[in-house]
Amino acid sequence: MIEMKVTRLKREAEGILGIELQAADGAALAGFEPGAHIDVYLADGLTRQYSLCNDASETSRYCLGVGLAAASRGGSSYLHTSLREGDSLTIGEPRTLFRLSRDAMCHRFIAGGIGITPILSMIRWCVRHSILWQLHYCVRSRTCAAYLDELSAFGDSVHVHANDELAGQTTDIQTLISDVKVGEHIYCCGPAGLMDAVSLHSQQSGIPRENLHFERFSASPTQISANSERSFTVVLAKQGKRCVVEPKESILESLERQGVCPPFSCREGLCRSCEVEVLSGEVEHRDYVLSEEEQVANKSLMICVSRAKSDELVIDL
Ligand code: FES
Known part of the structure; x- marks a missing residue:
């Protein structure tokens, strides 16, 4: 476990809180892989996972983006309402379950809402290493889209799909992957509905399973239970x-x-x-x-x- 100090809080978008953490003792932090997350240990034994969104080569800080969950069980609502700059926070070492493929010719990122956080650190890595990439960022509206200012610097590589600009329609996921090239990998993080749609259309389009990468931050409602009929x-x-x-x-x-x-x-x-x-x-x-x-x-x-x-x-x- 690592003791951290909250050095900056920033409202990144509607319902999204940016949190900058530095080691409480000022020591350098362990590096992390783009797409990594950390466990944040909260009161009453609550542990929550949040993706790191800053540049993976930085060792002076970890940056998180925390969306206020509609049905928060205590984690995001505590961070949004009670956390203050100067507070202490205990975290675990960065861990990576969602990583860039070194075999990919180029990367296509599909983020839904707060799913932009791990993808942002992946994009920073691609920019640093001059790797081809494009982002499709699906949001309810631009007011809910975190890090838009930073992303706008990347010009045509970033495509924002805001529902309130689509005359009430939702983004057509099929079109987001219709021109995927051989050797291109797809990375998706966001709500279960978006991830299920990307998975379905990718399979129907014949994209190899090993070229698809998903990071879920909530379980599918139909799969969340471990219940069964038998013991x-x-x-x-x-x-x-x-x-x-x-x-x-x-x-x-x-x-x-x-x-x-x-x-x-x-x-x-x-x-x-x-x-x-x-x-x-x-x-x-x-x-x-x-x-x-x-x-x-x-x-x-x-x-x-x-x-x-x-x-x-x-x-x-
Ligand atoms: S506790 Fe997270 S996978 Fe089981």
Whole structure:
């Protein structure tokens, strides 16, 4: 954990708060990869993940953009209403689940609302390294679009699609990917509806799965629950314990009920904090962070959402 000081707060757009953090002791910070995020530890055990949006080569500060979630469970509403310059904030080391492909010929970014934050650090990297890129930034209106001033400096590479300028229509996602070139990679971060549409149209257009990169900051409403119709048993190999996971609970909840407290953060299959190695048994993956290859390999699972297809699952705990 790293103790940070809030050195600047700025309203970046309607409902979006920019937060600049520097190490409380003034020390240099660890570098990070474009697209990385940090865990922010808040009161009452709340942990939230926020993407870093500044230049990844900077070691003097981390910058976050925090959208005020409509159904905030305490994280964004606390930061928006109570955080002040000079306050302390505890964070974790930067982690990267959403990264630029080094194999790509060029990059096409599709951001929805606050999904611009990880993409902004990717764009800064592309500019620094003279890599071809373009951005499609989908927002309700320009007043809700953070970092527009900075992005406007990039001229024709940036395309803003504001719903209130489309006569009440929403952006036609198909057109955003209709001219994707061979070797071009697509990166999408934003609301579930946008990401699902980009995924669907990309697949229908024959874009290879490995050329698509998604960063979710909320689970799909249809997939958020770890509930199921059946129970199964989880065997904790190191501890020699057997735990029954009931239909209406996750593996994580079952372990907590029985006094086992493994690490976790988002509890929605988004952050990889709760990943545990699978020793035997077949997993029904419900997370958003493992690639298709990793899911098929059946070597690990996110215990906050994933379940077992087999009656028993032996895990490395
Ligand atoms: S706690 Fe985030 S993936 Fe499980």
